[in-house]
Amino acid sequence: MSATKLYILDTNVLLHDPKCLYEFKEQDVAIPMTVLEELDDIKDRKKNVAQEARYAIKAIDDILSTATSPSQITKGVQIPLPGKGREERLGKLSIFPDHELTARPGFLTSNKKDNLIINCALHLQSTTTHREVILVTKDINMRLKALGAGLEQVEDYRTDQLVSDIDLLPAGHTHLDGTFWEKVDQVKSIQKDGHTYHHVDKSLIPEAYISEYIFDDTKDFAARVVAINDNEIILLDLGYEHLMQQSCWGISPINIFQAFAMQSVLDPNIDLAILNGAAGSGKTLIALASALEMVIEDKRYNKIIVTRSTPPVAEDIGFLPGTEEEKMTPWMSAINDNLEAMHENDERPLSSVKYTIEKANIQFKSLNFIRGRSIQDAVVIIDEAQNLTPSQLKTILTRSGKGTKMICLGNLAQIDSNYLTPLTSGLTYIVERFKGFDGAANVHFEGIFRSRLAEYAEENL
Structure with missing residues (x-):
């Protein structure tokens, strides 16, 4: 049976899910040469998606390695079912040489890579009459541009969604x-x-x-x-009053949701605490205060490691001056802001903050530090987790060694990535995947305590 659809993949789909090539069933998949160039550009640079780029390239190579000639790669190579014999097959994977296309009426004129991929889809739509041509991209603006340019079918990649709403x-x-x-x-x-x-x-x-x-x-x-x-x-x-009377580093919960979060972080039986909610609801403050209590007062852990998704830290961190700690400082202002808030009534607040950072051995690390490491006896705070893909969060969580507590913080209403949505964010993914695991707890914060203005803005803008 021949394929009735031809899916053209944007780079961000392969980065989001390097295994996506096996998700299109019996339909064919085409990857423009421009996408391969983008993957090649990403894989060797210190980007937080470099590893995903390498995974995607390897997945493509695994399939195309059976080709006997360059022309077969252009025409298409059968995609085997993962883990099965080569006799069981899905659709075909091909590389389209879009660099050979010449400008023509209807094409987007800029040489931006997004436009080149859209032009590739437009060309295949006009020359492939026996199949539906569908561009798949996580980039909302690219989908709008493609539709405006005349592409009939453009889709988001949603195969990995665990919830529909x-x-x-x-x-x-x-x-x-x-x-x-x-x-x-x-x-x-x-x-x-x-x-x-x-x-x-x-x-x-x-x-x-x-x-x-x-x-x-x-x-x-x-x-x-x-x-x-x-x-x-x-x-x-747990006792309602007992929960509300908890205190860590001078911070007590304002409502029951903050109390649940503090309990989940402090409980030695919980290895992963997922705290999500609106900006100003107290996620970072509760996580940081609890971490300081466990490291400095209880001495249950040796250090606090803080990391976060830092777009575009991938490009910028290498050019910022100083050590890794100094380079990460601009991205960690939320942690410093909360430390200052905790010590605002001290006689010398800045000295108190500096002392706390040294005493708790707080380390600001980029995602590249987390990869390939085994983290022992530490509290790891993953800030802005909504901007991480499921694959990236898996990479971080699997670094957890003996005696390590993971805390994920995020707000699904503040996703900065151009190929993630609230439904496909890694934060959503782990909330759903860890539901029912006795070593993990998820708490959605309700209420905003930053200011009247912040509360009104969150509700009305």
């Missing part, structure tokens, strides 16, 4: 109307290691999942789901 993303907590204990007919409570666990009927909270926080209207009951079996749910009793 961002509103369906788990919040990490559930509010129960009324009083929780009035709904309970039977309960078995057990004391263990200084904690109270309640075994209740599963029908009370049928949609509950592991590590979800539960609270009611009484401002008395609050718990976290620690186990679920066929008939019952086991809840770790």
